[in-house]
Amino acid sequence: MSNKKVSRRRFLAETSAAASAATVAGAGIPSQAAAADEIVQSDYSLRAKALVSVLTKKNLIDPAAMDQVIDYYENKVGPHIGARLVARSWVDPAFRQRLLDDAGPAAAELGIPGTLNSAFRAVANTPAVHNLVVCTLCSCYPWPLLGLPPTWYKDAGYRARAVIDPRDVLSEFGLQLEQDVEVRVWDSTAEIRYIVIPERPAGTEGMTEEALAALVTRDSMIGAERAKAPA
Amino acid sequence: MNGIHDMGGMDGFALPTRHPEAPHFHYPWERLVFGSSLVMQKPWFIDESRFGVESIPPDLYLTTPYYARWLYRNEQLAIKYGLVTAAELADPDSVAVLPKAESSSSDDVSQLLSSMVAELDSAEAEASFSVGDRVVVKNEHPVGHTRAPRYARGRTGIVQRDQGVHIFPDTNAMGLGTKPQHCYSVMFEARELWGSRANIRDHVYIDLFDDYLESAT
Numbered sequence: 001m002s003n004k005k006v007s008r009r010r011f012l013a014e015t016s017a018a019a020s021a022a023t024v025a026g027a028g029i030p031s032q033a034a035a036a037d038e039i040v041q042s043d044y045s046l047r048a049k050a051l052v053s054v055l056t057k058k059n060l061i062d063p064a065a066m067d068q069v070i071d072y073y074e075n076k077v078g079p080h081i082g083a084r085l086v087a088r089s090w091v092d093p094a095f096r097q098r099l100l101d102d103a104g105p106a107a108a109e110l111g112i113p114g115t116l117n118s119a120f121r122a123v124a125n126t127p128a129v130h131n132l133v134v135c136t137l138c139s140c141y142p143w144p145l146l147g148l149p150p151t152w153y154k155d156a157g158y159r160a161r162a163v164i165d166p167r168d169v170l171s172e173f174g175l176q177l178e179q180d181v182e183v184r185v186w187d188s189t190a191e192i193r194y195i196v197i198p199e200r201p202a203g204t205e206g207m208t209e210e211a212l213a214a215l216v217t218r219d220s221m222i223g224a225e226r227a228k229a230p231a
Numbered sequence: 232m233n234g235i236h237d238m239g240g241m242d243g244f245a246l247p248t249r250h251p252e253a254p255h256f257h258y259p260w261e262r263l264v265f266g267s268s269l270v271m272q273k274p275w276f277i278d279e280s281r282f283g284v285e286s287i288p289p290d291l292y293l294t295t296p297y298y299a300r301w302l303y304r305n306e307q308l309a310i311k312y313g314l315v316t317a318a319e320l321a322d323p324d325s326v327a328v329l330p331k332a333e334s335s336s337s338d339d340v341s342q343l344l345s346s347m348v349a350e351l352d353s354a355e356a357e358a359s360f361s362v363g364d365r366v367v368v369k370n371e372h373p374v375g376h377t378r379a380p381r382y383a384r385g386r387t388g389i390v391q392r393d394q395g396v397h398i399f400p401d402t403n404a405m406g407l408g409t410k411p412q413h414c415y416s417v418m419f420e421a422r423e424l425w426g427s428r429a430n431i432r433d434h435v436y437i438d439l440f441d442d443y444l445e446s447a448t
Contacts (some may be wrong), residue, residue, distance in 0.1 A: 004324070044302060045258065045260040045297075045298055048263045048302055051302070051306060051315065051322075053323040057323075057328045057329060059329050062270060067266070068337075069340055073255070074256065131388070139297070142359075150249070152248065156293065156331045158246065159238050164424075167433075173249060183432070185436070187239065190378055190394065190439075191348075191398075192416070
């Protein structure tokens with residue numbers, strides 16, 4: 001049994017390398033690449049299951065707790081939370097000021113959990129200033145406010161380019177800034193987590209806070225796009 | 232360390248496509264790696280976790296998906312601290328099942344997470360700098376963990392906000408204590424970092440620890 005498992009893993013690794021080499025060498029027909037990827041994924045899957053299995057047997061992982069935590073981050077926490085903050089800041093100038101001064105306690109006012117035991121900072125877009133958040137070193141992101149980061153935020157292309165070519169990045173993302181707008185890039189290198197307060201779209205006067213929150217997208221709170229215009 | 236993870240300002244990478252509705256996990260194993268990373272009982276903290284990812288060889292780092300980097304890190308640290316052996320990982324069926332501990336359940340998910348952040352040894356520390364001070368990022372290249380990105384080293388900026396007292400990642404990641412100190416939001420003109428390529432109006436703000444900085448003269 002054990003020998004079989006080890007040899008399967010070795011088989012997967014070797015086949016994967018061979019398949020990758022074939023693709024790189026130019027034989028690269030899509031079905032080969034897909035087959036190679038399937039093998040790589042299968043290897044990750046075996047390794048992940050092995051580690052979780054051993055740690056669970058040793059009582060170092062509680063599977064029930066793990067399921068709850070996964071469900072929480074996959075399904076419960078997300079950009080709808082940050083959107084509430086933004087919408088409130090659009091309708092309540094005093095709240096907006098408290099949010100900009102210290103975002104954690106301001107978020108806690110709205111009953112948002114997990115905002116008092118670490119530091120959060122809200123930065124506001126204006127007609128003169130556009131903010132963009134990045135973590136060049138890894139993937140730091142305000143989980144309690146926005147949930148888990150999107151794949152693009154963790155990608156090398158974004159991490160490498162956001163600090164040096166923010167205007168090109170925004171333009172490629174579909175956001176054209178006027179030349180006289182100042183761009184501020186926030187590199188999350190420590191334990192302070194950033195959220196962008198996008199500008200309130202035109203034509204939203206008199207809308208309810210709930211309706212306003214529906215205009216606030218995840219990517220607008222990273223600075224990668226504007227809030228949506230009302231329908 | 233001057234690793235591949237420190238990629239701010241590198242050229243040649245393609246910009247990813249933004250997918251508004253993409254799932255967090257593309258394969259079931261990613262969900263497993265994520266969840267286990269958050270709940271596993273372990274003697275290391277976030278700084279050492281980050282260093283574990285940064286320590287992946289650069290060629291492997293670039294070709295390894297995000298959660299597979301976590302997996303690699305978890306394997307390496309679990310072995311380093313003796314939670315598991317390589318032989319056990321190769322043959323999980325050989326590991327005996329310990330008497331089951333009681334399962335945890337809580338409406339407050341934070342109660343279910345394993346401790347990610349070390350306790351500060353002290354919440355008090357002398358601030359070497361004040362808002363408005365001109366500071367230079369020391370041109371240091373430590374072989375261990377650091378959160379001073381390479382693109383900022385040797386560059387001059389202005390302290391824009393004192394972020395309070397924090398754990399110093401450089402020592403904490405290496406098991407050398409939390410060395411509590413102030414962290415500052417430092418504003419750099421984009422041209423100070425990138426020369427004429429940057430727009431003259433733009434700025435980059437970086438959170439930098441007291442030990443990274445010296446007064447600009």
